[in-house]
Amino acid sequence: MARESLASRPQKDALLSRRYIEGLIAEGRHVFIFDNRVIKADAFIKFHPGGEKTVKHMVGRDATDEVNALHSKEARQRMLSFQIGRIEGPWVNFLPPIQGGKFRSYQEEDPSIDDDSSQSSHPPSPVFDAVDAKPGIRRRKSTSTDTSVSTPPSEDFEPKPFFLDARTQQEIVFDKAKYPSLDIANQETIRRKYRELDQRIRDEGLYECNYFAYFIECCRYTLFAVLSYTFLRLEWYGTSAFFLGCLWHQLVFTAHDAGHMGITHDFHTDSVLGMIIANYLGGLSLGWWKRNHNVHHIVTNAPEHDPDIEHIPFFAISHRFLTSLRSTYYDRIMTFDAFANFMLRFQNYLYYPILLFARFNLYRLSWEYLLKGQAPKHGPAWWHRWFEVAGQAFFWYWYGYGVLYCTIPDWGSRLTFLFISHMVASPLHVQITLSHFAMSTADLGVNESFPQKMLRTTMDVDCPTWLDFFHGGLQFQAIHHLFPRIPRHNLRRTQNLVLEFCRDTGIPYAIFTFVDGNKEVIGRLGDVAKQIYILEECRKSAAQDLLSDHH
Structure with missing residues (x-):
């Protein structure tokens, strides 16, 4: 059997190798996994009602849970028309290009590449084929193996002090100790139980609007x-x-x-x-x-x-904003300048x-x-x-x-x-900021499951039922992030099922009263403000040491 090439149009049910998919991404294709199907999103990414960036963050990843959570059954069905193949077994996520992932271009002579079908099983589409080369024309191989859009540290900014890196590592270690293991088998079990929970919620009619x-x-x-x-x-x-x-x-x-x-x-x-x-x-x-x-x-x-x-220069909920990060959403540097330095000192x-x-x-x-x-x-x-x-x-x-x-x-x-x-x-x-500002901002890697990440980065607010009208469902943000399309009047009933899921999987469920939640947010803002003072002291100390060396 002839080896597959990136120019070929494999059958929808053809088994695609990981290396082949990597090569597609290296060429700039927007490919992700949905229910063991390989979806190439180039044809619809510009038409996506939720914007292009949501798709870009799923490139190279198993997006099954994200797609199911955020899309209707009809939208998911239409998505299958863009299937170009399938995979077998658990998928180990790539880091998407928009987040800095690096990908190797596909080489036909690479012995690690599996044989796959090279025939297309669906008729050409004027929208779909507008992205690809015309049928019968071989596409050029990419000459670059780097599709990352991450930006190297700018020369305009100083290297960040070592204590900021240490703080980042400290937060990662803390989260890894607090939350279930990131072992692939363990995260797959969490995904399976999350999908079982979703089916149970559907069976109980909680997706039906009141x-x-x-x-x-x-x-x-x-x-x-x-x-x-x-x-x-x-x-x-x-x-x-x-x-x-x-x-x-x-x-x-x-x-x-x-x-x-x-x-x-x-x-x-x-x-x-x-x-x-x-x-x-x-x-x-x-x-x-x-x-x-x-x-x-x-x-x-x-x-x-x-x-x-x-929200720089007005709010920073992580010390990482003190290093002038580049926002992939706004496509600009979030500059930690003199104005931000002043404002963030008093953000709490x-x-x-x-x-x-x-x-x-x-x-x-x-x-x-x-x-x-x-x-x-x-x-x-x-x-x-x-x-x-x-x-x-x-x-x-x-x-x-x-x-x-x-x-x-x-x-x-x-x-x-x-x-x-x-x-x-x-x-x-x-209410909007309360559920996230005090929660983790650590990156635990590409293999963390969707449900675990949502519960790690989101908290709920405990309130009496008669106050639900005031919070408008936003008090159940953790539950909402797990199941965004559940009508808000059913979120309180869903809470007991989510608590059972958390006990079963060992994922902590963060819930605070409205007052305590506000205290947590103010405390987080104050903690980052204190780090700005530490950063300033480090700079002063470094400047004094430099002057001493000159003398």
């Missing part, structure tokens, strides 16, 4: 809207702004559900619901949030990759004041997403950008022009209304 619960939610939303409008007409502007802020705070929870297709489970229906709530009623882009949030669900709490913890004191105004930053990010063309231009979500732009225009017409300018008579009252309405919604930002 629409009566949403009727109650809509009654609450209507009450806040009516109260805000009534007090606006009575010229009680501060009170009106308060209830508008309450409405925004509550609406975001439903937009979050819709973004995860947790309401109707239909992509377009939930997307429209989410965009109406986020854009037309709240002035925020659901598309931006999905692009950001899906990456967060894939690489949770990774300092270089997770945009939800990349500035945490709540800054979050009071966090919504203004979300406006900026939303418009940046829409104006810079970061939204999908093709595929099922091609029209979302224009629907969202119309929503932004509608929001600023009714809120900015209709309420602030036309209804409120003077600038003092306008500013009062503006700030109160935004500050009242600020508990949302505390």
Whole structure:
């Protein structure tokens, strides 16, 4: 049998060697494993509603659990049309190129390469084949074996002090001691039990939406809207702004559900619901949030990759941000400069004041997403950008022009209304950061299973049932990260099953009260602030030693 080449189009059921898959990735192909199938995502990566980077972080990895967690059954079925082969047995993950992975180009004469079929079993697709060479034309082998997008340390930045490296290693050692072994067989057992848990959840109907619960939610939303409008007409502007802020705070929870297709489970229906709530009623882009949030669900709490913890120069939850890391999400250096040095020293004191105004930053990010063309231009979500732009225009017409300018008579009252309405919604930002800021940011390697990583980097908040409306499901973030598409009104019922799973696998389940969770976050921010002082003392000591040597 002739050896396979990268130019060939193997059958969908052909057994592909690990070396062959590595060669595809070395050529820049976006290949990952899903349910023992090899999926080549080049044809749909630009159309992916969740953005390209979520796919890039799965290249070379077994993405079965991530794909199942974040996609509908219909989406997973469509994904199978991009299958190019299959594998046998457990897959040892590669480090994806976006995270710095290195890959060797494929060489036909390499004796380590297994024989595989070289025939294609499916007809050419105009979309799929646009990425590949035309049928019958042999592709050139890559001349480079390095597909890493990681950046070497810049000459503009000093090498990081040794104690920062020591702290990184200390955190890794601590997590390895606290969590189950990263042995491949052990992690495979955790994956198997996680999938069994998912099936049990499905059998118990916990993926089915409780629409009566949403009727109650809509009654609450209507009450806040009516109260805000009534007090606006009575010229009680501060009170009106308060209830508008309450409405925004509550609406975001439903937009979050819709973004995860947790309401109707239909992509377009939930997307429209989410965009109406986020854009037309709240002035925020659901598309931006999905692009950001899906990456967060894939690489949770990774300092270089997770945009939800990349808040330099205002917050740093890991000492690693003190080394001017490069963000793969924003594709820029997160510079630890003089301003960041100053702000981060007081971050534990500035945490709540800054979050009071966090919504203004979300406006900026939303418009940046829409104006810079970061939204999908093709595929099922091609029209979302224009629907969202119309929503932004509608929001600023009714809120900015209709309420602030036309209804409120003077600038003092306008500013009062503006700030109160935004500050009242600020508990949302505390709720979002609470579940991650105090958790691990250590990288335990590519073989850590999806469920273990989610439970290691996410905590839950313990609260009485009657307060569930206030937290909006975000108090069950660890459970939500394990099963993002479970409707939030079913998360409390799911908690007992997850606790049983954690006891069975030995994975610690982090849960704090709201007060204790806030203490943990403030403590983490204060710990990093102290490390900045240590870093500064090290630099001063090094400078003095240098002066002494010269004398």
